[in-house]
Amino acid sequence: MKGMTLIVKKTTQLIGGMIFMYGIYVIVHGHLTPGGGFAGGVIIAGSMILVTLAYGGDFMKLIREEAGTTIVESLATLMVVFIATSGFFFGTRIFFNNFLPKGIVGHLISAGVLPLYNIFVGTEVAASIFIIFLSLIIYKEESSQ
């Protein structure tokens, strides 16, 4: 897949990292401000789609990227299930138990396991949307060959 012009590439260099950092901010502050895993994950996927569209990429490189992203997505989903199951072994024996100390409401490190759920769900959503985009590009490249 071919990249775009020099203007688009320079603009992407300037704002791509900032969009990525904003996605991480939305995910990490999900238990304090509006937003959370789903919104932040889609923002991160948007920044990666922006970079891929602006710079293009080799066919083989895209396929490698897709394989890595698939592994990340599966691991993140497994981690969500793992945290939910590990609540079973502490305190009241129920699924989705909030077993870590709650802390002070309003601090960054508080709310027990909720920030961990936010982080892993955000990773999973970002990887899922990026995989859908990559597989569309790879299908086009393959069918044009």
Place this chain on the structure above:
Amino acid sequence: MELAISIITGLMILGALYAIHAKDLLSSVIACGIVGYSLVICFLLLGAPDLAIVQIVVDTITLIIMVAVVLDSSREELYSKQDLQGYISAFTGLVLVLVLLYFFTVSIQSLDLLGKGSLRMAEYYIEGASQKTGSANLVTGVVFDFRGYDTLGEAVVLVTAVLGVLTILRIKGKK
């Protein structure tokens, strides 16, 4: 505020109607964007910033992917013909609209105003939720603590969608 929401809802209906009847697929996709972004303004007016953030980001990315797909396919409508089936569909639609309007006028008299009434379960969630879950954002507390199973289901739905896309979009396996 109700006037603003009514105007935006009317705009959404117009956009959806145009998206169905447009001759060019690209303008149809952009008319779908009108529906999505108007929904964002509705969410903001009704006081739901969490939903508005998710909707605006997802709508932008969906629009990018749809435009990229439309630019690579045949955009123009290939054949259009008017026959008996179209008239039958229009008649059925009109009858359905009348029946639904009747039931709407009957049922609206026993409903509360928009956003006024709340369920017993919702009151339990709102009362002291930040003390129970430790989260300052009530939505995250509900989504990941009280309704953890729902969120797990949503995540699994996304994984299943990705599996479906990967299964359909491959050329090697088809040969």
